Amino acid sequence: MKLCVIGLGYIGLPTAVMFANSGCDVIGVDKSEEVINILKNGGVHIEEDGLNEIVRNCFDSGRLKVSTKPVAADVYIIAVPTPNACDKCLSCDIRLVVAACKEILPYLSKSNIVIVESTVAPRTLQDYIMPIFEEQGYTIGEDLYLAHCPERVLPGRILYEMRYNNRIVGGITKECTKHAAKVYETFVEGKIIKTDAKTAEIAKCMENTYRDVNIALANELAKVCGELNIDCLEAIRIANEHPRVNILWPGPGVGGHCLAVDPYFIYSKIPNLAKLIKTARDINSTMPYYVVEKTVELVEGIQKPKIVAFGLTYKGNIDDTRESPAIKIIELLKADGFQLEVYDPHVGKGVEQSPYELVKDSDLVLILADHDEFKEIDYNKVGDLMRRAYIFDTRNIIDAEEYADVTVINYGNLFEFV
Ligand code: SAJ
Numbered sequence: 001m002k003l004c005v006i007g008l009g010y011i012g013l014p015t016a017v018m019f020a021n022s023g024c025d026v027i028g029v030d031k032s033e034e035v036i037n038i039l040k041n042g043g044v045h046i047e048e049d050g051l052n053e054i055v056r057n058c059f060d061s062g063r064l065k066v067s068t069k070p071v072a073a074d075v076y077i078i079a080v081p082t083p084n085a086c087d088k089c090l091s092c093d094i095r096l097v098v099a100a101c102k103e104i105l106p107y108l109s110k111s112n113i114v115i116v117e118s119t120v121a122p123r124t125l126q127d128y129i130m131p132i133f134e135e136q137g138y139t140i141g142e143d144l145y146l147a148h149c150p151e152r153v154l155p156g157r158i159l160y161e162m163r164y165n166n167r168i169v170g171g172i173t174k175e176c177t178k179h180a181a182k183v184y185e186t187f188v189e190g191k192i193i194k195t196d197a198k199t200a201e202i203a204k205c206m207e208n209t210y211r212d213v214n215i216a217l218a219n220e221l222a223k224v225c226g227e228l229n230i231d232c233l234e235a236i237r238i239a240n241e242h243p244r245v246n247i248l249w250p251g252p253g254v255g256g257h258c259l260a261v262d263p264y265f266i267y268s269k270i271p272n273l274a275k276l277i278k279t280a281r282d283i284n285s286t287m288p289y290y291v292v293e294k295t296v297e298l299v300e301g302i303q304k305p306k307i308v309a310f311g312l313t314y315k316g317n318i319d320d321t322r323e324s325p326a327i328k329i330i331e332l333l334k335a336d337g338f339q340l341e342v343y344d345p346h347v348g349k350g351v352e353q354s355p356y357e358l359v360k361d362s363d364l365v366l367i368l369a370d371h372d373e374f375k376e377i378d379y380n381k382v383g384d385l386m387r388r389a390y391i392f393d394t395r396n397i398i399d400a401e402e403y404a405d406v407t408v409i410n411y412g413n414l415f416e417f418v
Helices: 012-021 033-040 051-060 095-107 124-134 158-164 174-184 197-227 232-239 263-267 275-285 287-298 325-335 379-385
Strands: 002-006 025-029 064-067 075-078 112-116 144-148 167-171 192-196 306-310 339-343 364-367 390-393 407-409
Touching: 002 012, 002 095, 012 025, 012 051, 012 064, 012 158, 033 064, 051 064, 051 158, 075 095, 095 112, 095 124, 112 124, 112 174, 124 144, 124 197, 144 174, 144 197, 167 174, 167 197, 174 192, 192 197, 197 232, 197 263, 197 275, 263 275, 275 287, 287 325, 287 364, 287 390, 306 325, 325 339, 379 390
Parallel strands: 002 025, 002 075, 025 064, 075 112, 112 144, 167 192, 306 339, 306 364, 364 390, 390 407
Antiparallel strands: 144 167
């Protein structure tokens, strides 16, 4: 089986190597010359455990080739970004998916399979993608098979989850579903769940919306508890002792290219009905403002306070800064005129010095990502070097009892300091 994977990003590149590793001939296509050159020169442009090694093996075996242009293949997998459009409801911008479909048209032949992996709004395949191929004379389900097969992998565990997670395969027709499912049977060891395209589209958006709404609840509870002088973290821990309760954790906000984006794909379809989804988005996307407001209160009264932010990425142990609340917080603090140092070993920020050197004479360390490196820091030593040993841990990664020489502030005790 010969596959052409369009878009070699966080999903496309691992997908291409999974197929190549299972014996398929894969051409990975990316329009960025820079990405193609990095890959050809033995590197990878994204941080993901084990990815570099497996990419190299696939190149060495000759199963993976990369190019800026598509070629004729049996299967086309489209994994290009689908950001929010710049409209009022932040709908799904499918222009790159449409462009990729148009780009493969000259190479297509009868009985090819076209799979869209990019997350899209419900009904996108039916309403916008199918007509592109029909206009060329194809009958979907008879001489061309079109399906949506969203990925569900967690950044940081992509290679493992791509193989072992259950996979949704939703074709335009039953024949489309059958053909697309066969493609994934090459390497997927999880269950292959067969459905139709529009159900697959909304199911994928629902998964991330579910998580976004649950995080919003945790963030709202953190604010409410703060106002009531209650330790929110302790309360969540206790509530979670209930056999059917699993409240998530408050943080600096929700980032990444999934939770902060996909819920709008449902909301924008029917805004007057999708009220909870929008409220959750509003709660999560305004968390950086809450963190900034509290940070300002924490340094109040200090002449020219120096703040050191640990973490730029949207979550721990990855190098992905897309939609990162940390970046928003840093931008807002800088705009307010604060003197700020930023340290994030995963994106090479501030690494010229050690974190201990960076915190010298600072008044507040602000923890914004839960990288393992941050958990290994000796915060007593950090405290000794700071001018005022305050740490605002928005990720709740430091055990305050372990460190007597610093004041650890988190969503459990923030109300005592502001
Ligand atoms: N977060 C919190 N509190 C929590 C949990 C997470 O504030 O208790 C924050 C994180 O710090 C981060 C954001 O939420 O900023 C999102 O992180 P995440 O780990 O929940 O999810 P993603 O965006 O990295 O990956 C999600 C996953 N979806 C679900 O868990 C439903 C993944 O399986 C999807 O494949 C991925 O989106 C995607 O590509 O859609």
